[in-house]
Amino acid sequence: MQIGEASRATGVSAKMIRHYEQIGLIPAADRRDSNYRDYGAEDVHRLGFIRRARDLGFSIAEIGDLLRLWGDRDRSSRDVKALTQSHIRELDAKIALLGEMRETLAHLVHCCDGDNRPDCPIIESLAGAAPISH
Amino acid sequence: MQIGEASRATGVSAKMIRHYEQIGLIPAADRRDSNYRDYGAEDVHRLGFIRRARDLGFSIAEIGDLLRLWGDRDRSSRDVKALTQSHIRELDAKIALLGEMRETLAHLVHCCDGDNRPDCPIIESLAGAAPISH
C-alpha cells in the first residue's frame, strides 16, 4: 500500500512516517517503480506500535528502545518494565510541576476580584516587590 | 549594568534576554559606546516579571499580554483574571492528558511480572494484541 493508506490505517501522518524513516526509527520502505514507498502488514503493525507508544507520551528515543525490545525474542520483561517505570517517573515529575503552577495560579485567581478596577494580586505577584515607576 | 549582571539578578539567561529583545517582548536595551547593552532598574524589574510568569507556565504570547496589562494603568483586574483562568484551563488539560498516560502505564506495569521471561503485557499492548483497559 502507499504511504497515504498506511497513514490512514495507523493514524500516523505521512509526513511523520517519512520522518521516522529518515531518522532511522523504522527501516527504509520498499519502493515501487514509480519511486513511491510501499508498505506491507508488518510495516503497518510497526507504525501502529509507534502511534500507541507516542500516545502514551514516550519520546522517539524511548520508542526506539521499545521497538528493539519488541523485536528481541530474548528480551526480559524486566527491561520493558524498567523503561516504562522510568517514563512514569518522568510523567509524574511533569504532572507535579504543572500541578504546582496550577495551584499557585488558582490561589491568585481566588484572591483577585476580577472587576473593573486595576488592583490585581495576580499582576502584583508577577511584579514582585516593587512596582514599576512611571 | 551589563547583560550578565541583569541575567544574574533575574535568573533569565543572557541568551534569552537577547532573544526577548529580538522578538519584541521587551524594548531594545540602551547601548553603551562599546555597543554593550545597558540595563537599569526598570529593565531588571521587567525581566523579573517575565521570569515569574514563565515559571508559572505562561507562554511568550501570554507574557506579552501580561506585560501590556501590567503597564496599563486603566486595566481591569477582570482581564488579568480571565487570562489567568484561561491559562489554568490549559494546565488542567495538560495535567489530565499526562494523568491518563500515567494511569494507563501504571496499570500495564502492575500487570507485568518484570522477570527474565519475554512475556510482557506492556509490549503486547503497544503491539495492539490487547486493548488497554483500566
Add this chain to the structure above:
DNA sequence: CTTGACCTTACCATGATGGGAAGGTGCAAG
C-alpha cells in the same frame, strides 16, 4: 489529453532554550 488525487524531495516554521564560533571591549597585573 486533461483533471485530480496521490506521491516525491527540499526547505522553512513552530517554542523556548542552549551551544559554539569568531571577533570586539575593558580592566588589572606583569
Add this chain to the structure above:
DNA sequence: CTTGCACCTTCCCATCATGGTAAGGTCAAG
C-alpha cells in the same frame, strides 16, 4: 605597553515532534 582574562557582540545551528508549502513526478478515470 602588553598580555591575559572576563565579558560582550552577532551569527548560525541544534533540540523535539510536527506541520506547511512549493515544485515536480505518477497514475487512473473521464
